[in-house]
Amino acid sequence: xxxxxxxxxxxxxxxxxxxxxxxxxxxxxxxxxxxxxxxxxxxxxxxxxxxxxxxxxxxxxxxxxxxxxxxxxxxxxxxxxxxxxxxxxxxxxxxxxxxxxxxxxxxxxxxxxxxxxxxxxxxxxxxxxxxxxxxxxxxxxxxxxxxxxxxxxxxxxxxxxxxxxxxxxxxxxxxxxxxxxxxxxxxxxxxxxxxxxxxxxxxxxxxxxxxxxxxxxxxxxxxxxxxxxxxxxxxxxxxxxxxxxxxxxxxxxxxxxxxxxxxxxxxxxxxxxxxxxxxxxxxxxxxxxxxxxxxxxxxxx
Amino acid sequence: xxxxxxxxxxxxxxxxxxxxxxxxxxxxxxxxxxxxxxxxxxxxxxxxxxxxxxxxxxxxxxxxxxxxxxxxxxxxxxxxxxxxxxxxxxxxxxxxxxxxxxxxxxxxxxxxxxxxxxxxxxxxxxxxxxxxxxxxxxxxxxxxxxxxxxxxxxxxxxxxxxxxxxxxxxxxxxxxxxxxxxxxxxxxxxxxxxxxxxxxxxxxxxxxxxxxxxxxxxxxxxxxxxxxxxxxxxxxxxxxxxxxxxxxxxxxxxxxxxxxxxxxxxxxxxxxxxxxxxxxxxxxxxxxxxxxxxxxxxxxxxxxxxxxxxxxxxxxxxxxxxxxxxxxxxxxxxxxxxxxxxxxxxxxxxxxxxxxxxxxxxxxxxxxxxxxx
Numbered sequence: 001x002x003x004x005x006x007x008x009x010x011x012x013x014x015x016x017x018x019x020x021x022x023x024x025x026x027x028x029x030x031x032x033x034x035x036x037x038x039x040x041x042x043x044x045x046x047x048x049x050x051x052x053x054x055x056x057x058x059x060x061x062x063x064x065x066x067x068x069x070x071x072x073x074x075x076x077x078x079x080x081x082x083x084x085x086x087x088x089x090x091x092x093x094x095x096x097x098x099x100x101x102x103x104x105x106x107x108x109x110x111x112x113x114x115x116x117x118x119x120x121x122x123x124x125x126x127x128x129x130x131x132x133x134x135x136x137x138x139x140x141x142x143x144x145x146x147x148x149x150x151x152x153x154x155x156x157x158x159x160x161x162x163x164x165x166x167x168x169x170x171x172x173x174x175x176x177x178x179x180x181x182x183x184x185x186x187x188x189x190x191x192x193x194x195x196x197x198x199x200x201x202x203x204x205x206x207x208x209x210x211x212x213x214x215x216x217x218x219x220x221x222x223x224x225x226x227x228x229x230x231x232x233x234x235x236x237x238x239x240x241x242x243x244x245x246x247x248x249x250x251x252x253x254x255x256x257x258x259x260x261x262x263x264x265x266x267x268x269x270x271x272x273x274x275x276x277x278x279x280x281x282x283x284x285x286x287x288x289x290x291x292x293x294x295x296x297x298x299x300x301x
Numbered sequence: 302x303x304x305x306x307x308x309x310x311x312x313x314x315x316x317x318x319x320x321x322x323x324x325x326x327x328x329x330x331x332x333x334x335x336x337x338x339x340x341x342x343x344x345x346x347x348x349x350x351x352x353x354x355x356x357x358x359x360x361x362x363x364x365x366x367x368x369x370x371x372x373x374x375x376x377x378x379x380x381x382x383x384x385x386x387x388x389x390x391x392x393x394x395x396x397x398x399x400x401x402x403x404x405x406x407x408x409x410x411x412x413x414x415x416x417x418x419x420x421x422x423x424x425x426x427x428x429x430x431x432x433x434x435x436x437x438x439x440x441x442x443x444x445x446x447x448x449x450x451x452x453x454x455x456x457x458x459x460x461x462x463x464x465x466x467x468x469x470x471x472x473x474x475x476x477x478x479x480x481x482x483x484x485x486x487x488x489x490x491x492x493x494x495x496x497x498x499x500x501x502x503x504x505x506x507x508x509x510x511x512x513x514x515x516x517x518x519x520x521x522x523x524x525x526x527x528x529x530x531x532x533x534x535x536x537x538x539x540x541x542x543x544x545x546x547x548x549x550x551x552x553x554x555x556x557x558x559x560x561x562x563x564x565x566x567x568x569x570x571x572x573x574x575x576x577x578x579x580x581x582x583x584x585x586x587x588x589x590x591x592x593x594x595x596x597x598x599x600x601x602x603x604x605x606x607x608x609x610x611x612x613x614x615x616x617x618x619x620x621x622x623x624x625x626x627x628x629x630x631x632x633x634x635x636x637x638x639x640x641x642x643x644x645x646x647x648x649x650x651x652x653x654x655x656x657x658x659x660x661x662x663x664x665x666x667x668x669x670x671x672x673x674x
Binding site for chain 2: 094095096115116117120121125126128132133134135136137138140141144145146148149150151153154155157158159160161165166168169170172173174176177180186187188189190191192195208209212
């Protein structure tokens with residue numbers, strides 16, 4: 001048994017640390033995770049801008065003339081009842097759909113007709129409402145795929161095992177290991193993603209998205225299916241991600257979580273933006289309350 | 302699963318995975334030596350004689366193994382269902398025939414020079430087929446590639462320069478004569494051809510392994526697992542699907558050129574759709590996504606008909622029954638998919654969790670069980 005502990009590597013080591021050591025360790029990890037990330041000097045400046053964005057599917061208007069900004073360094077909540085167009089918004093930002101009207105700009109550059117992987121390289125990464133990991137890959141390999149978004153080795157380099165290939169491999173594995181520790185699942189790094197517990201899978205998705213070195217991290221209902229304690233852990237993780245200098249866009253149904261972790265909230269209903277503001281204001285906003293609880297027929301919308 | 306031997310296989314595999322890389326290489330040396338000398342040894346139970354000359358049967362198996370390795374890149378690793386793989390095989394074979402046969406009007410080249418040429422030409426063919434079709438997925442891609450295979454076959458029939466049914470006699474072979482003046486690489490002598498093909502297989506395996514443990518291999522598996530998610534994680538999916546097609550095609554072309562040289566003739570009868578299906582059967586039977594598995598599958602697919610030639614048509618009945626039974630009990634193939642996708646994975650896993658990564662699903666269940674116990 002004692003041999004097991006000795007062999008169990010970094011995960012066990014972290015578990016044995018004192019709180020102080022652990023904080024220090026976390027800072028080291030954070031530096032490893034994103035060594036080249038520019039220090040966020042422009043906190044508060046616009047990072048992503050949706051300009052009168054619309055999305056029609058045939059006769060259905062899923063997103064209707066929506067405009068809002070995401071500012072550097074904030075956690076923005078995107079909420080709304082089922083079918084309000086939240087996930088469609090995500091899909092528009094990440095290039096899954098192209099808007100039928102309006103523009104989306106990242107740091108002033110239009111996403112335009114860029115391919116999805118190019119948008120990822122521009123700096124938008126996401127997780128999925130229904131977990132979509134690469135099930136037959138190990139946890140570590142999943143995260144390395146994310147890190148590969150910044151790499152350039154292709155078939156010729158890999159065939160002859162060029163120096164760049166080795167440099168990128170080493171870099172990717174180091175960063176991916178650090179990220180697994182950061183989200184707290186390093187102890188299962190060697191397991192296939194499909195065999196991980198549900199909570200681990202959710203965290204693995206976040207680690208994989210972070211590995212692409214995004215400027216904006218979009219989380220699509222990351223707490224779905226979590227119990228209250230797990231949700232608290234997740235809130236802590238999202239805050240730590242922000243404190244590391246990432247900007248976070250969060251879709252979430254759980255009001256306690258949204259109110260607890262976001263800096264600002266945008267509310268959608270039937271594809272339109274009905275409110276935007278600080279969590280406290282949103283909580284008291286009559287239109288938002290009406291959207292969630294319903295209103296009598298004669299009341300103003 | 303319910304196959305009795307599988308737990309022993311699992312234990313063997315887990316032990317194998319704990320060996321270091323040099324240890325694995327060392328352990329492989331006797332295996333490789335044995336494989337090289339099989340046609341010379343002609344083991345009593347394994348032999349296909351008197352029905353089929355044993356070295357010739359082994360060449361057939363090795364050639365099919367090479368085809369399966371190529372098809373495995375496309376189907377097993379990148380997850381692209383290609384039903385027209387025989388088309389690439391045919392192109393490679395015709396390149397070798399056109400440039401070496403006495404029946405051809407083209408400039409003659411040394412046979413060995415046509416091997417890289419065949420790879421290059423089929424690679425281009427793979428890219429040309431892939432450019433318009435790789436936007437399609439799944440079943441649609443399968444149908445389009447099926448059409449491609451037929452087009453190649455029909456071209457061989459229709460285009461006069463490709464000589465259709467009469468085909469090409471006297472396709473070239475590597476140089477060299479024995480002391481008594483006999484050709485080393487003659488049509489009737491399988492062993493030298495077998496050695497050539499096995500050597501090429503080893504080279505190709507090393508190269509494909511390099512690709513697997515790199516960004517390329519990871520992209521392929523990511524595409525196979527979830528193409529949309531792969532794109533959103535920054536994988537240039539179209540580019541890497543095209544590469545998979547091109548590399549698969551090149552290996553198919555190489556095996557085509559080898560078969561043309563070894564049989565010494567080439568006509569349009571060798572490229573029907575049923576061959577594509579047979580190749581696919583080898584890959585799926587052995588274990589799609591497992592290089593050792595697909596070679597094993599290729600060996601079985603090639604060996605059974607050669608071994609039971611005396612049963613004439615019934616040999617395919619046996620073969621068919623075997624396939625059905627195997628697919629019922631082991632839908633993942635004889636050896637399930639496995640891959641190592643990191644060039645520096647060993648050290649990383651050792652550092653992180655103190656044990657090697659989980660490669661196959663069976664051993665995962667086993668290790669999860671032993672952890673719980």
